[in-house]
Amino acid sequence: MTGARTAATKMTGQPTQKEETMNARRIEGAVALVTGANRGIGRALTEALLSRGVKKVYATARNPEALRALRDERLVSLRLDVTDADQIRAAAEAASDVELVFNNAGVALASAIADSTDLGQARREMEVNYFGPLQLLQRLAPTLARNGGGAVVNIGSAAGLTNLPFVPTYSASKAALHSLTQAARFLLAAQGTSVFGVYAGPVDTDMSRELAFPKTSPRDVAFAILDGIEAGQEDIFPDPFAVDFGRRFQSSPKASERQVAAMVSGEAARASRDQERPECARA
Numbered sequence: 001m002t003g004a005r006t007a008a009t010k011m012t013g014q015p016t017q018k019e020e021t022m023n024a025r026r027i028e029g030a031v032a033l034v035t036g037a038n039r040g041i042g043r044a045l046t047e048a049l050l051s052r053g054v055k056k057v058y059a060t061a062r063n064p065e066a067l068r069a070l071r072d073e074r075l076v077s078l079r080l081d082v083t084d085a086d087q088i089r090a091a092a093e094a095a096s097d098v099e100l101v102f103n104n105a106g107v108a109l110a111s112a113i114a115d116s117t118d119l120g121q122a123r124r125e126m127e128v129n130y131f132g133p134l135q136l137l138q139r140l141a142p143t144l145a146r147n148g149g150g151a152v153v154n155i156g157s158a159a160g161l162t163n164l165p166f167v168p169t170y171s172a173s174k175a176a177l178h179s180l181t182q183a184a185r186f187l188l189a190a191q192g193t194s195v196f197g198v199y200a201g202p203v204d205t206d207m208s209r210e211l212a213f214p215k216t217s218p219r220d221v222a223f224a225i226l227d228g229i230e231a232g233q234e235d236i237f238p239d240p241f242a243v244d245f246g247r248r249f250q251s252s253p254k255a256s257e258r259q260v261a262a263m264v265s266g267e268a269a270r271a272s273r274d275q276e277r278p279e280c281a282r283a
């Protein structure tokens with residue numbers, strides 16, 4: 001494991017020992033379900049779950065053909081578009097023995113809020129990033145209760161804690177997911193279900209291709225998430241950027257907002273300078 005695991009452990013080692021013990025879930029021998037398992041963090045999570053000894057993984061994707069590269073006899077492929085209520089119902093029926101649910105599928109589409117054409121993209125972000133996990137939770141909560149409680153793991157983003165204005169509506173959808181995570185943690189505690197929120201920084205996947213920040217590999221992020229679950233850390237910061245971001249957010253949400261504004265302004269100023277003097281950009 002790389003520095004990401006150590007960093008995450010340092011950051012998330014905040015809760016008391018008692019809290020960690022109550023929330024902790026074993027990966028080995030468990031039955032998991034992952035949305036958006038065909039690429040990026042979802043695929044890395046599926047591979048990490050298999051390598052940590054799960055009994056079974058329901059690997060779900062909009063197009064199950066895209067799961068072909070994942071080969072393991074413990075893997076069950078399911079078609080699941082998280083915005084399709086019928087597919088959610090069918091997947092929930094098929095996965096009646098599930099214990100760990102990973103709400104991973106996500107999209108980041110809009111890059112502005114002052115453009116009316118972005119409204120459709122912003123709505124789509126909400127459909128996939130918020131209503132998808134909400135519907136899955138509604139369908140699978142009774143299953144988790146029957147199976148001894150289990151856990152829900154919502155793959156959110158640092159952007160859900162402090163809005164990153166270069167992805168403003170995506171950040172808002174992840175803030176909605178964060179809020180849902182808090183509610184679910186409280187409401188499902190009585191049935192013994194642990195609810196984990198993951199607040200990742202930039203991860204090296206298709207989604208962040210355009211981002212000019214240092215990025216953590218999806219593999220390292222996936223293992224850090226599983227470490228967090230096994231340690232019972234309800235808020236998981238699975239990479240060095242997230243650890244730093246989370247620490248600043250926890251000490252002062254307002255200071256975090258101002259720091260992000262300064263960072264985005266600095267990036268914008270640098271980009272416009274580079275455009276005016278292209279030789280600097282190449283240097």
Ligand SMILES: NC(=O)c1ccc[n+]([C@@H]2O[C@H](COP(=O)([O-])OP(=O)(O)OC[C@H]3O[C@@H](n4cnc5c(N)ncnc54)[C@H](OP(=O)(O)O)[C@@H]3O)[C@@H](O)[C@H]2O)c1
Pocket residue numbers: 035036037038039040041042061062063066080081082083103104105106107128155156157158199200201202203204205206207208
């Ligand atoms: N990459 C980052 O920097 C970063 C940082 C923080 C949080 N995250 C979060 O991590 C999660 C995974 O992102 P990623 O980086 O792995 O992105 P990615 O490489 O773009 O993968 C996104 C995954 O979501 C699936 N998906 C999209 N819409 C879907 C739908 N309606 N139903 C089911 N699956 C759908 C995609 O399936 P198709 O192949 O069918 O499109 C794909 O498997 C997301 O929730 C994202 O917001 C990512």
